[in-house]
Amino acid sequence: MNILLHVCCGPCTVYPYRILTEEGYSLAGYFHNPNIHPFQEFKRRLTALEEFCRQTGFQMAYDRRYGLKEYLREVVFHEENRCLICYRMRLVATAKVAKEQRAEAFSSTLLYSRYQKHEAIRRIGEEVAEEEGVPFYYRDFREGWQEGIDGAVAMELYRQPYCGCIYSEQERYDKTTRKQRVKD
Numbered sequence: 490m491n492i493l494l495h496v497c498c499g500p501c502t503v504y505p506y507r508i509l510t511e512e513g514y515s516l517a518g519y520f521h522n523p524n525i526h527p528f529q530e531f532k533r534r535l536t537a538l539e540e541f542c543r544q545t546g547f548q549m550a551y552d553r554r555y556g557l558k559e560y561l562r563e564v565v566f567h568e569e570n571r572c573l574i575c576y577r578m579r580l581v582a583t584a585k586v587a588k589e590q591r592a593e594a595f596s597s598t599l600l601y602s603r604y605q606k607h608e609a610i611r612r613i614g615e616e617v618a619e620e621e622g623v624p625f626y627y628r629d630f631r632e633g634w635q636e637g638i639d640g641a642v643a644m645e646l647y648r649q650p651y652c653g654c655i656y657s658e659q660e661r662y663d664k665t666t667r668k669q670r671v672k673d
């Protein structure tokens with residue numbers, strides 16, 4: 490089966506790439522992440538992913554546009570649901586490219602992270618599959634959490650300290666919002 494894998498960053502790709510290629514899937518990657526801010530951080534994550542591809546030979550298509558405006562236009566006034574909107578934006582774009590490339594399925598490295606809303610990603614992936622007419626390949630890549638971290642360290646990939654958007658950056662560093670998030 491050939492799969493178009495949405496890729497959020499280099500470190501989250503280490504485990505899904507290894508396991509899927511070893512199991513014989515034909516993989517291509519697609520980087521589309523309008524949620525990564527600010528610009529310097531976006532460039533840094535792109536560079537880390539390029540390094541991953543250089544070391545492994547993974548074939549990646551990059552959407553190199555910085556998507557701050559695109560992201561904010563979707564999320565503003567809906568901040569409480571921002572992660573669901575964010576997943577959908579990225580999965581819809583990936584499914585459309587998968588269709589163009591005649592891939593048999595699409596998936597996402599978002600399914601690797603223990604910090605994401607895993608079941609929501611699965612549900613949205615399946616909804617998008619219905620809407621776009623291309624199957625969503627679901628797998629719980631969290632099984633390889635430690636292997637992915639160890640691999641990223643061994644490859645000397647930049648490992649980001651927050652999820653991506655400017656809201657998550659504040660939650661990571663601002664004690665007030667961190668406390669609020671724990672309460673929520």
Ligand code: SF4
Pocket residue numbers: 524525571572573575576652653654655656657
């Ligand atoms: S916290 Fe992460 S998943 Fe949620 S909106 Fe921000 S970048 Fe997207």
